[in-house]
Amino acid sequence: MVKVCLCSVFIRGVSFLSPGARFALPTARDSDEGSNSVQNYTLSPDDHFCLEMQTHGDGSKYPELVLEKALDREQQATHRLILTAKDGGNPPKSGDIQVIVTVLDTNDNAPEFEHSVYRASILENSPNGTLVVQVHATDLDEGPNGEVRYSFSNSTAADLQQMFLINPHTGEVAVNGILAVQRPLLEMLIEARDKGAFGMSSTAKLLVEITDVNNHAPEITIASLSSPIPEDAVPGTVIALLSIMDKDPGENGKITCQIPDNLPFQLKPSLENYYISDPWEAYTL
Numbered sequence: 001m002v003k004v005c006l007c008s009v010f011i012r013g014v015s016f017l018s019p020g021a022r023f024a025l026p027t028a029r030d031s032d033e034g035s036n037s038v039q040n041y042t043l044s045p046d047d048h049f050c051l052e053m054q055t056h057g058d059g060s061k062y063p064e065l066v067l068e069k070a071l072d073r074e075q076q077a078t079h080r081l082i083l084t085a086k087d088g089g090n091p092p093k094s095g096d097i098q099v100i101v102t103v104l105d106t107n108d109n110a111p112e113f114e115h116s117v118y119r120a121s122i123l124e125n126s127p128n129g130t131l132v133v134q135v136h137a138t139d140l141d142e143g144p145n146g147e148v149r150y151s152f153s154n155s156t157a158a159d160l161q162q163m164f165l166i167n168p169h170t171g172e173v174a175v176n177g178i179l180a181v182q183r184p185l186l187e188m189l190i191e192a193r194d195k196g197a198f199g200m201s202s203t204a205k206l207l208v209e210i211t212d213v214n215n216h217a218p219e220i221t222i223a224s225l226s227s228p229i230p231e232d233a234v235p236g237t238v239i240a241l242l243s244i245m246d247k248d249p250g251e252n253g254k255i256t257c258q259i260p261d262n263l264p265f266q267l268k269p270s271l272e273n274y275y276i277s278d279p280w281e282a283y284t285l
Contacts, residue, residue, distance in 0.1 A: 028085035035088035044082040107145040107196030111137040113204040137192035153189035
């Protein structure tokens with residue numbers, strides 16, 4: 001009867017092994033001789049492995065496990081095979097052994113963000129520590145190869161990296177300074193990198209809209225002034241040219257101007273942000 005020395009065989013393989021890699025397998029022993037001794041081996045069907053017979057110098061044969069298709073731990077971490085040895089008796093007798101292949105991880109996966117673009121909106125007067133957004137990336141590798149750390153990409157403007165702070169462990173982006181920007185939309189690139197020996201990384205875009213707060217009052221500047229004016233000045237005579245500005249953008253920066261109705265003057269818009277004051281009737285005493 002065919003006997004196998006071990007109950008099971010453990011083989012460790014790594015993801016980067018190329019097809020053609022070989023693993024030694026145990027040989028079976030049979031107390032019978034001649035044609036009644038071990039004659040052949042077979043392997044249970046598997047997409048990644050096949051069995052090949054090799055010959056020792058004394059003419060005896062032994063089995064080798066051959067990798068036919070590259071391993072991928074993320075798809076299948078363990079392969080369980082059955083090696084069968086048969087003798088040449090009639091009827092033939094056989095013995096089985098379990099071959100367990102454990103696939104070791106290699107850093108063959110880059111972190112992947114949940115979204116390629118993240119969008120957020122915050123008030124321009126948000127204090128330090130205000131949470132803007134939390135990004136998240138996953139890595140299918142295990143151990144350090146799957147540990148993700150977050151940072152701003154080097155291509156992100158230096159002033160933006162000072163205004164915002166990103167937690168390397170959680171991916172939380174928070175306000176870190178005064179949002180002194182003239183543009184309402186800020187664009188940053190966030191990098192997720194694993195801690196493998198040869199770290200792999202990916203990036204995602206973060207778009208932050210700065211919502212204006214109406215925190216500026218209109219500023220009036222007298223560009224020119226004719227004073228005093230004669231009492232017989234005709235209607236339409238320009239008395240003053242006023243420049244009025246508001247530093248807030250959008251609706252908060254739109255200006256309307258008026259003067260009391262009981263004054264003998266009127267305001268007329270001239271150029272953008274400029275108003276002309278003239279008498280609407282002859283001013284008489």
